[in-house]
Amino acid sequence: MFKRILIANRGEIATRIIITCREMGLHTIALYEAPDEGSRHVRIADECALLESPLGFLDQEAILRIAQEKGAEAIHPGYGYLAEEPEFVAACEAAGMVFVGPGTAVLQTLRNKIETLARARAAGFPVVDYAPVVFNEGDLKVLAVAADLVGYPLVVKSCSGGRGSAERLVKTPQFLETAVHRAQIEAQAVYGNRRVYLEKAILPAHQIGVQILADKHGHIIHLGEREGSLQYSNRKVVEEAPAPCLTADLRRQIWQAALGIARLFHYENAGTVEFLLDNDGNFYFTEIKSRIQVDHALTEMMTRINLVEEQLLIAAGEPLRHEQADVRLDGWSMLCRIHAEDPWRRLPSPGRLRRVRLPGGPEVRVDTYVYSECDVSGKYDSLIAKLTVWGRDRDQCLARARRAIEDFQLIGTPTNLPLLQHVLCSAEFANGRYDTSLLNTEFQCEPQRESYYRDLAVIAAMLYVRRNQMFRPSVPARALNAWHQDSRRLPE
Helix, strand or coil: CCCEEEECCCHHHHHHHHHHHHHCCCEEEEEECHHHCCCHHHHHCCEEEECCCCCHHHCHHHHHHHHHHCCCCEEECCCCCCCCCHHHHHHHHHCCCEECCCCHHHHHHHHCHHHHHHHHHHCCCCECCECCCCECCCCHHHHHHHHHHHCCCEEEEECCCCCCCCCEEECCHHHHHHHHHHHHHHHHHHHCCCCEEEEECCCCCEEEEEEEEECCCCCEEEEEEEEEEEEECCEEEEEEECCCCCCHHHHHHHHHHHHHHHHHCCCCEEEEEEEEECCCCCEEEEEEECCCCCCHHHHHHHHCCCHHHHHHHHHCCCCCCCCHHHCCCCCEEEEEEEECEECCCCEECCEEECEEECCCCCCEEEEECCCCCEEECCCCCCEEEEEEEEECCHHHHHHHHHHHHHHCEEECCCCCHHHHHHHHCEHHHHCCCCCCCHHHCCCCECCCCHHHHHHHHHHHHHHHHHHHHHCCCCCCHHHHCHHHHHHCCCCC
């Protein structure tokens, strides 16, 4: 096992990795740019290094140079940035460093999303319809022909990413050029290249991901599935495990398909095999996320298996410590992604968080890098925290999630906490009958208890008094009425 590890990432995922490394007795080296100097991942690492490059965390040469100068034996990429770049993995291997993730050959294969879909289809797995061509900038004529063959509605997706960043839904031909242009600009900014491809949209749908662990010795297991169908601005908002949309038989089929697809590509380390499920119960393979995912905490709460620890052990050449029969999926878990943004205007809101109060209690977990009086930079993704809760069943889990979101206090810059409350209190989410279309439509919140509205009225009244009395004293108009004055006259 290596002893010194550099974390080539930032924010909550870097904090998460450092915590596990410290528990394993590994020496951690954090990277940071100037806006992140006070971030929690910088504060808790054993040592840190300033990343001075206009490319930031996409600068492979700068990161490798720092790793060598600091004597790092391994690099953990987290998610995003260089986590799925085969050139970076090859550079690490050439420098004699361990990359915590799949090897170069696996990443090179999976980077070609079209070839991945073609191989899965040839092996007999159901896959989404797609155009068998990759498009660069200036290929609009060829792209329009391919789009007509795939059929509308369709999805423009980055070859380097997955669902989320650089993904655009196109319902009619007149919006194709604009959608592709915007997707390519975002893909260049996030992943460093503009290549995109087209995939037939399944509307409405459920998004299901099956967590995989595989070692270098051919052993592979799954750790159940997660549902991430609640999406807002191309990002998952609330996720849960297990998926409420699956029957027991369909769940087993998806698990087996995920294992088969992972074996087909000789997968190693932690990864997620993703599917789309339509309302008729048909599921389709879409891609493999060859890294740790944002929502991995759901699986950890369900299985009590530390995925980051397993990643590190697998990267060090250790065999899997778990057999499939040993995996226990107990209870229910939900995860809320908390962003520094105005959810109603769909705009990021960088700034200073003057007060941070994290929720607590049994089976409540918060992954974050923020604290009171910290700055949230506008340079990075707006994700600042993840709230994950567990319950013995879905009802208890939902009640715990609602309570924890109410207890979460972030004051200073707008966040999406109001949206999360809105979602958790909606009737559609409460009954588990929702799909990817929910947050694109109006939905109603369940009525709150009477004390909730009473407390809200008191808060509003106190806020009014504070704003209108303390700083600009005034006398209510009714107090100036002669009848009111006469009623207060003392008897002679």
